[in-house]
Amino acid sequence: MKKLLILTSLIASNLSLNAQSPSKSGYAPVKGIKMYYQVYGEGKPLVLIHGGGSTIETSFGRIIPMLAKHRKVIAVELQAHGRTSDRNSDLSFEQDADDVVGLLKELEIDKSDFFGFSNGGTTTLQIAIRHPEIVNKIVLGSALSKRNGVPAQFWDFMKQANLDNMPQELKDAYTKVAPNPSGLQIMHDRDAKRMLNFRDIPDEKIISIKAPVLIIIGDKDVIIPEHALKIHRLLASSELAIIPGTHGEYIEEITTLKFNTHQASFVIPMIEIFLDKVK
Template identity: 70%
Template structure:
């Protein structure tokens, strides 16, 4: 385990053997565990870099990088949200964390839903931010774009972030292609599985998100103990995801008080 100190934070990082992967993770702060699961094509920092300093004073953050992303190794199988969920669940077992809150963004939000479905005994609360559970949850143009996805179209901030941390920068193409194939072949999560989520769940989207308000509302109605927040802005703007940052972006623009209030409430 490596300890790293920055101007504002100290964190520990390491790798864990998880279902054939060397899974990279970082641990910040002390307190009740909150797992952070990044979006597609991303790293810990590109998704959560702006909000980790805001969450770490009150929580033990376990930030992960999923298969083929960032510093985590790859394996022969294609990417799936179910496999990612199983990987995160086993990582928590390896870290002797029996139960945690889960916060996932975009693809990570869909993974968070799968953790709640497949490993409910390990989940306390779920924050599913800009999560997708049905193909109808995004405009049809999204699927047209994904079917023609090229590395050249991947945001430069995400490409640069991968190259800065990955042991094999050539893996960028593989990660991109696997992420694209996962979306092209995406299948709806059955309503019965969404309804089976017992953990208190906070659904968040932007009002100008890739995810439609109608889809978020549908999930909210399906998940028995859920809340829905629709925040002004685009996909991930509410947490300062790296591709959404503007010169005048302020920490006060982020939804951290909303998230902390949700996490602090007693279950039920």
């Protein structure tokens, strides 16, 4: 009976992913790609930037309804991910940053808060570095800025990365929404190559970020606590939260739903308090 109850809870959790429909969605032409976005709610804009290999739903499906109660949430999908088209070039965090800013210009948004998770957190760092004029506040969820910010075995794993060891939940989510499901291999390979070629973001560029920053990781995250602490110490106006759990469990990212911990119930109010603080 206990196993049945757990299974029922997990099924309900998956069915509730992104149950709220966007008030607006579509594609915008951005630097040679058709970039997909969704808009929810009303109020101050908050841009959500998903993790590697992910879609809007897999990274943020559980928390969009919470955030959209008080804000205009703009969720994006990056080059080759989900519904967004590919361009004939490798991925880079710098290009992703420029693409997000290009999309916001198309949507006539001059300034916004940003919440990036995992690779999306690194992209958010690049937005703050390259386009400070568009940034109000940022939330960095499990963001990487240095190669030593993850255990050494992470890089060994990336050398062996292939579709067989990509989480099934992410593969299923891609094929469900992508206009061309055969692009899964391209997305995977571009993500893997970007990580293998990852270069440290210089400290002076991180120090240059003047916007208020909330840094979040899990205590069993891919990102090691020492790395998050170093970013915190480099940023003049930052806060650090280390939440019990794994990579993305604090936002109930799709691969963590099996833990059934509902971390978002206290993490999202914490994020909202940070975003609402007067500078």
